[in-house]
Amino acid sequence: MSEQGRPPVFLERRSYRRRRMMDALRFLPVLGVLLWMVPILWPTAADGPTTAEAISMSTAVVYVFAVWCALIVAALALWSFLRLSPEMGEDAGTGQR
């Protein structure tokens, strides 16, 4: 009905969203690096007695795997979004210029 009357606006929003999703896809590994490098900020026993108490291993395990799961879910979500959106096929492969 009204959508048929103004498809350009609709498409524009779609392709704009698509572009931003591609941006997110590109940003995802950067986010992964940042999050997984957080553990190097954690205090360790080797730092000496003045530092805070070392983080327990179970916390570390949960953190690392939580980041992992989040990244996987984000990658899956982005993939399914980009796959379902129109004009995915080749553009997702060649990327945007």
Add this chain to the structure above:
Amino acid sequence: MASVNLLIAVSLGYVTFLFAIAFFAERAAARGRGAWLRSPLVYTLSLSIYCTAWTFYGAVGYAARSGMEFVTIYLGPSLVMIGWWWALRKLVRVGRVQRATSVADLISARYGKSNLLAIVVTIMAVVGVTPYIALQLQSVTLSLSIFSTPEDTGELNQLVAGFWVAFGLAIFTVLFGTRNLNANERHDGVVIAIAVEAVVKLIALLAVGIFVVWGIAGGIGPMMERIDTSPIGQWDMDRSRWVALTALSAAAFLALPRMFQVMVVENEDERHLQIASWAFPLYLMLMSLFVMPIAVIGLDLMPAGSNPDLFVLTVPLAQGQVGLATLSFLGGFSSATSMVIVATLALSTMVSNHVVMPVWLSARADGAQVSGDVRNVVILSRRASILMIIGLGYLYYQFSGGGAALAAIGLISFVGVAQFLPAMMGGIFWRGATRWGALAGLVIGFVIWVYCSLLPSFGPGAVLSVGVFDEGPFGLGWLRPHALFGIEGIDPTVHAVTWSLALNALAFVSVSLVTFPGPLERLQGAQFVNVFDHSTQARGWNAASATSEDLMVMTQRILGADEAQSLFRTEAHRQGLDGGLPEPTQGFLQHLERELAASVGAATAHAMISQLVGGASVSVQDLMAVADESAQILEYSNKLEAKSGELVRTAGQLRDANEKLTALSVQKDAFLSQISHELRTPMTSIRSFSEILRDTEGLGQVEKTRYASIIHGEAIRLTRLLDDLLDLSVLENGQVSLRYEKGRLNDMLEKAILTAQAGSVGSLDIRRRQVEGMMSLTTDLDRLGQVFINLITNAQKYCDAPNPKLVISVEQDGPEVAVIFADNGTPIPAEARSVIFEKFARVSDQKGSGAGLGLAICREIMTRLGGDITHLPSDIGNTFVVHLPRRDALAAQ
């Protein structure tokens, strides 16, 4: 306790099962029903060869020793996969476009198909990966020994077991890895087998993990508590190692030959990569999920001093779970075998394509133009390479004695293959990278790796003396293997990674900056870096000098007769040459080279074609200039062709016009001379007789009258001639105006006969054949009558028969109506027949009184009226046929 024999039987059964799967997969693929073999799932699972026995067993041991550090080995690849858009996407595309068969092939192709570079990469890969293969053999035999009771230790000789494992793997790899020569056809059997193994090892590890968490610890909560209270219960991380190992595993994931094999060479569809971008991290996450619990429980339950590398096996065994332990053994076995198979396949491709084949080719004087099937040689060399590499791995295993030195080899191997990374990534992202830069980077990285990582791994005093470790070689303190440039206190692995990769990249970049790439290099560089802009490529073969026959003969030897013929046929068809060999165009040569490259590698294919073509490769500038020039020349030549065609046409028209003018001029001359002659004759007699009348005295009245009547007759003749000329001129110029009237043909003929007979005294017997029906027509009756009169008069004048006779008849044939005038006079000679309708044409002079314009006028009149007049030759006389205009005849119906 499961006996070793039972375990061996289970292993053999499992291997047989894999053989069967691989076999049926190959069969299905050969029948074109192998679509499911190439699903994204299979692709993702095949990537799991990253998880070798080292990670299957070793990760738990690693965790038991260093806590969470083990996970860095999985974090790097996960980041690479999640960030597929940045590097993998391009790597896969480049590898597919260039038909790269291995890492060495890719690097060599990028840097101008340098075989030197390919050989260097191959040697580095063999040196780096062979110990890794030895590690797999060790893990299998070690895990086997866990099951052996003290009684049968004697029957299990680890070295013998290692030999049989190596032998079985070699057989499998030879059978399924070298079935197809063209790497483009990929190894369906191998891929499906490693996909199955990926599932087995994941299930095995998950099963052990679930058993440990819920079976032993009693749930997640208690498990976490046990983790925190264990010896590794606190976060105690060497920060530099956390960063360096993550980066190293990411680099190795990209650069490992076996990863390149499954990720790029065996890639069927680039979209599979997108799915693997989340599916493979998921796999890795699941693989590492229970590592920490197993390590903690192992440390808790197992007696002190037991090997933590084997907790995956020993913990279930200690709990009496023989079935679970057997499954776990199969998981480790799967990890080891799939890694060995693919790594061997990848290495053997390199060795065969870049070492064996070039040596073999250059050893033969006639190079590529050898007789016989090169295909067999390639397959043979590949099989020999497989046996050689597994043999090397086994030898390494034997000489290292299965000691602890092997345990460290995993990371060391990673550092070794990571040296490819600068040349690879630089090659696909930086056009300025040169062959010498790549070579310098690779060699420097390799040397530093050997010196700082590989040799020290054997321990002080083994290869490098203790003195070298403490004082540096020749007392050069800044060259100590674990403290280069005197910077001490760095973890040895981090030290090796940092220095080797940093100096590698530095040498790569700086040498690239100061050297100048060759033309082919620059072209390939542009192809690689801009692979998404144009996936076609242009390289300069001087196509003219290669003959299709030579190429065909060579291609047949490599691809086999059928495939080569179909390739050439397709190309010939594309070129529009059905039923023949295609022209060796540049495009075709490039296509052919890539096809061959898939079988024997880029450098060899390039060398083979260049032998036939003459090695002519053109610089980029030349190519561009040639491309520009040829485009311009093409345009010019098209224009010239058009112009020259036009000129030819114009010249033809001019020639015709000239001929016409010449003919007209001749006609005009003839006409003028004729007309002067015709006018002069009567004028002469008029002048003569008028002079006689004027000058002669005493002429009698009778004579005067006679002379005057002669003058009068001649004047009439002149007038008639001039009238005729005028008439003809008017007719010829088309200025005549026709007056159309309706009349009857019979009446017209009647009138014409009367008119003709009135003015003559001849004895012509005119007969008419009456026409049935009263034919009426609409035409210029006077002009048509003039034609009839003229024909009758002609018969009166020229019919020389004793009894002159003219038969006039009308014939009708459908719409065609013809009036025929047939007399019985002497037939007009054949040579004169063609000119009787021309002006002033007279058959003979003896009896002629006319000027020879009559028939010319008749023809003009008939043309004007839309009809025709012809002369039919016959033996008994002359026949003139007047074809009445069609329009008039129709009107006559």
